[in-house]
Amino acid sequence: MTANPGLVERPTAARPGTRRLVGALAVTQTVGYGVLYYAFSVILGPMSRDLGISNATAAGALTVAVLVAGLLSIPVGRWLDARGGHALMTTGSVLGSMAVLGWSQVHSAAQLYAVFVLIGVASAMVLYEPAFAVVVAVTDPARRGKALLGITLVAGFASSIFIPLTGQLVARVEWRPTLAVLAVLLAMVTVPLHGLALRRTAPVLDRAERHRRGSPGWVLRDPAFWLLAVTFVLHGAALAVIAVHLVLYLVSLGHPAALAASLAGLLGLLSVTGRVVTTLSTRWLPMATIAGVIFVGQGVAMVLLPVVGRQVPGAIACLVLFGLGFGVASIATPAILLDRYGAAGYGTIAGTLAAPVLVAKASAPLGGALLVAAVGYRPLVLCVAGACALAGVLLLLLKWRPTARAASPR
The missing domain is CATH 1.20.1250.20 (MFS general substrate transporter like domains)
Known part of the structure; x- marks a missing residue:
């Protein structure tokens, strides 16, 4: 297979270094997946008991988040092609942190599901798909494979890091303070990294290119x-x-x-x-x-x-x-x-x-x-x-x- 010849990318100047970009995204993907996805399995049991709902009902909240992320993947992709990932992923990091903090304060199934709608929106904005799109947009084709591998290799340890970490926190301070800690961690790590490392990653397009990329x-x-x-x-x-x-x-x-x-x-x-x-x-x-x-x-x-x-x-x-x-x-x-x-x-x-x-x-x-x-x-x-x-x-x-x-x- 060969790449479609109908579209040609134009080089852009003053792009961020590949190593810095890959390093930043590797860290943010690890923390993002760890907090927004893998921590749920540990929180599920104590949260369900505290809220007085079944595990199945509580687990449905994560299903809602994944569905929301799926429904938003196309408009998020259009945004990335038109404007890049800087504003999108930085805003998503802020939203994700606020949503996890809100998760720590829920007292009913309805509140839980509402929070996980926001977590789904944030996930669509900050996890693998937008991160890969940023790398593809600004990385030399010869380096893309290594760049994507570097990100996924590090992020592949998200479950190994955050499931035990969340378990230890829950054992010591219960699930609500644990989520507050994870929300702060998510904000402190991902917001500045996305805000700084993703600058100058927007594509430089004329109007015709912008239209083609969006369709x-x-x-x-x-x-x-x-x-x-x-x-x-x-x-x-x-x-x-x-x-x-x-x-x-x-x-x-x-x-x-x-x-x-x-x-x-x-x-x-x-x-x-x-x-x-x-x-x-x-x-x-x-x-x-x-x-x-x-x-x-x-x-x-x-x-x-x-x-x-x-x-x-x-x-x-x-x-x-x-x-x-x-x-x-x-x-x-x-x-x-x-x-x-x-x-x-x-x-x-x-x-x-x-x-x-x-x-x-x-x-x-x-x-x-x-x-x-x-x-x-x-x-x-x-x-x-x-x-x-x-x-x-x-x-x-x-x-x-x-x-x-x-x-x-x-």
Whole structure:
């Protein structure tokens, strides 16, 4: 695949240094994901008891946040293409900090859901999609792969840092003061870094370029885009189901709860390894091919888990194979989009793809819970296996799609 030749970027002067930009975004993504997403799993239990609501009702708030982020991904992408990420991500950091502080003061389910609407808005403004769009806009094409990998490698440890940190804080000061501390931390780290490091990252465009970047219509006429959308919807839904249900499934296989949680923790650590392996492999193979093979491997791992997962070595082997692909989509998506469509209008294109993927991630765990209630965990795991395998096959087919079928913008 080759980048679409219809749009050509113009160089801009006085851009921020790549290392400084990548370093700043690596830190803000780690803290942003840690506070806005991963801390929730620790807060969930004590918060539900304090508010007098069920865990399921409370968990629905996070689903709302992810849905809101998905719905906003397209307008956020348009903003990034037109104006860059400086004002957007700095404002989002302020909003996210205020929302987390507001979260610490909720006293009802309605208030909780209202706060998580704001957290969803902030997430759309500050997490991976806008960060990647900024990097794509201002980084030399030869350095983009390393820049994106650097950000995701560091941010891949967000769960490993913030889940234990939040747990320690809750154990010492309860959940409300914990959220207040996390809100202050989010503000102190992300607001100044976004405010300083993202200056001069706005694209320099004439009116015609601005119009073309803001219109994804030509991309929507490319059949390969819809192939990508189906691929990442399937894979994103499968990962979301596993992230929520894996511990309970391992317990159902006979593993103690503490061991099941430890085994599930392998996924976060292995996701970093998988990103490194994937990026290094692009020296020899296209990203779509590499990701396709990894996704198929994840499908194989999930097929084998019900068979060999009752024994600890078998469970570890399956989770290692599955975990290597746990974070691959985050670097495969921008690489494949850049390979096929180029960097011009990246924010809008990536936002258009992210919208259905985020909706799938938000709704799949609930669908999984309903399936488990109806027929048990084994069919759910086999559905995850099928989704991963099909996603991998579709990506392997993608490299045979002629790029000439991608309509050029007018």
